[in-house]
Amino acid sequence: MPVLVMKFGGTSVATPDRIRRAAKRVGVEVAKGYDVIVIVSAMSGETNKLVGLVEETSPLFDAREYDAVVSSGENVTAGLMALTLQDMDVPARSWQGWQVPVVTTGVHANARIEEIPTENISAKFGEGMRVAVVAGFQGISPEGRITTLGRGGSDTTAVAFAAAFGAERCDIYTDVDGVYTTDPRICEKARKLNRISFEEMLELASLGAKVLQTRSVELAMRYKVRLRVLSSFEEQSDEAGTLVCDEEEIMESNVVAGVAYSRDEAKMTLVTVEDRPGIAAGIFGTLADAGVTVDMIVQNVSELNYKGHTEGVTDMTFSCPVNQVKRAEKALGDAKAAGKLIYETLAIETDVAKVSVVGIGMRSAAGVAAQMFKVLSDEGINIQVITTSEIKISVLIERKYMELAVQALHDAFGLDKVA
Amino acid sequence: MPVLVMKFGGTSVATPDRIRRAAKRVGVEVAKGYDVIVIVSAMSGETNKLVGLVEETSPLFDAREYDAVVSSGENVTAGLMALTLQDMDVPARSWQGWQVPVVTTGVHANARIEEIPTENISAKFGEGMRVAVVAGFQGISPEGRITTLGRGGSDTTAVAFAAAFGAERCDIYTDVDGVYTTDPRICEKARKLNRISFEEMLELASLGAKVLQTRSVELAMRYKVRLRVLSSFEEQSDEAGTLVCDEEEIMESNVVAGVAYSRDEAKMTLVTVEDRPGIAAGIFGTLADAGVTVDMIVQNVSELNYKGHTEGVTDMTFSCPVNQVKRAEKALGDAKAAGKLIYETLAIETDVAKVSVVGIGMRSAAGVAAQMFKVLSDEGINIQVITTSEIKISVLIERKYMELAVQALHDAFGLDKVA
Known part of the structure; x- marks a missing residue:
């Protein structure tokens, strides 16, 4: 029988009633003829409680003991889900990570899945079991100790099981009903996407659309696992949620799939930096050592013989999260004091935001960037920094214009209409 | 290095502060040179919460899923205890049942320990680890699924580890400071015993002195594991608590070690039963099938030719817990209606209590029974049923005299004085 993976997050299994609701969805898929692997998170609040203890x-x-304690939340949900399914006459049993076993690296609290042998669960499917409930977020290290996968671990567990079992699809049940063209809280015309490509989802996820953890999308892309994101709190239908899939499965689409934003950005400019080979490496090596996550980088054209400098000078601008500004400032100041970096001043702006348009259609459509810049210009919004990738264009603008920019771009690229 | 087993119950590990307190006790034993195996229960309230879910x-x-869920409470405590010990610079790590592995039968929710291989933990002791923290109450079945041991399971885990590792002693930390000559709540002269024999402890435990689970005492007796019961809430000393040990270790002792009672008993009498072979088996088979726990049984002398009965007739009296009376009544009534049992009436008294004196000294001392009956007679207490064993005499009396009987017997046998 074809295999389906269904993953339920913490809010979807927060109480026995919600577990029952989730179990009913599982029952619907079993009735369709699927053998189902259900991946569960801890009941919401439980993991935080255990981490607090x-x-x-x-x-x-000791991260090994942390893992032993924190993994127990998922074990409880797995047992309760299996019991609920049995109570509905669906043959089911639970598996803890070590029972499968979900073989991971030994990096405790942030392990990576290395292998998921399928024999154990497949044998049970062969004996008439219809649902394997697996505790997400956990595995077993080469030393036989319990590991956890770190943030978003249960999504990753789900995708890894879907890949290992060649599942037809991996449904991620969460508290939102899909992936939107932009954040509905700041743009009321935001529209749920029926499909989105892995690449677009990755760009949107890393830009702060927190529906799926980046790691699980990467894994899904690598193993071509079709992911569906949908809400456990709304009625199910074949068109529910958003399917994250290979771009070949997306017949028609807008050039731009979505508009993303990141509110809390800061822009820093090193003014009058000596422009000699290795200077960029020096600056960004210093920042990396200090743990600063640099995002956009722009270097101005070099100017020669400025104020007596023997080599050319330039300005170097970069962006980072606003809460890392102090760290960046200190690291650069220290490097200057130590003579490792030569620059005149450091200009800091903490009131900027990043707005991006994302879409695989850009690869073949010309003029997206030009259109984006014109839209912003028409609204009187000044662009401070621009970066582009194959399927994304990002700009840094003054934060107070962020909502306006998102709304204007959403309109201009026709995202409120189905392609 | 000699091995010591220390077991901490739910109230002793109810909060991180209490776990720290318990860990300090462990640290004291480590400083004395012991390698310590710590067995922990779930934090108090946690198991009930999980059972409720x-x-x-x-x-x-499904008892298999019940076990998977309920065992997680002990896993949390084990991890937290290991972390606390590490924080105090005591080399420690946690083990869950399947990691040791604690091999049990497959009787879920009520499994029995079959084997505890020592290699794994001994190897770590050899590498410098000083404390192995083991989640109590759990094991792994032959099918590789998690089992729990049923009521008092953590005590049993502790004794089994002490037996497997040849531990010098097994210390059971609880919320009472030892075993008393009787219940201090109903007899203010009750005195803590420094030592008590396994046999006496077994009789006292089964009579309702709920300090240790019967099963763990049986196991300790079989493997000659010296058990010490002591409070986690009082200062430690070499004389703390009560040592449960082989009678050879008890040099001098009172003839009677303690007075036990059981408050909620019922007495039932089948009046005018046909006295033919197999009738007792018929009655008590019927009751056993109905799940009635019969305790004392007395059969009157048979009377011949009573009211036209062709065989002799007799009265059959037995006692059982008061909450099983309805079940017993129905089972016996059904058997009568079905013609399987022939008796005239069933007399039920639900206001009785059982009082027992227990002591291995009785074996060699004559007249203990006579003295007991005289004490009760002097207090004007009527004895309804008597049973005796080698080291115990029990009587059924009217419940309102229970406290009086306990106090009078405690005085008469000099239990307030050290032998």
């Missing part, structure tokens, strides 16, 4: 117990905790 | 989810639950 660990931190209270030992601020500098 | 299971029952809410599925009233007729």
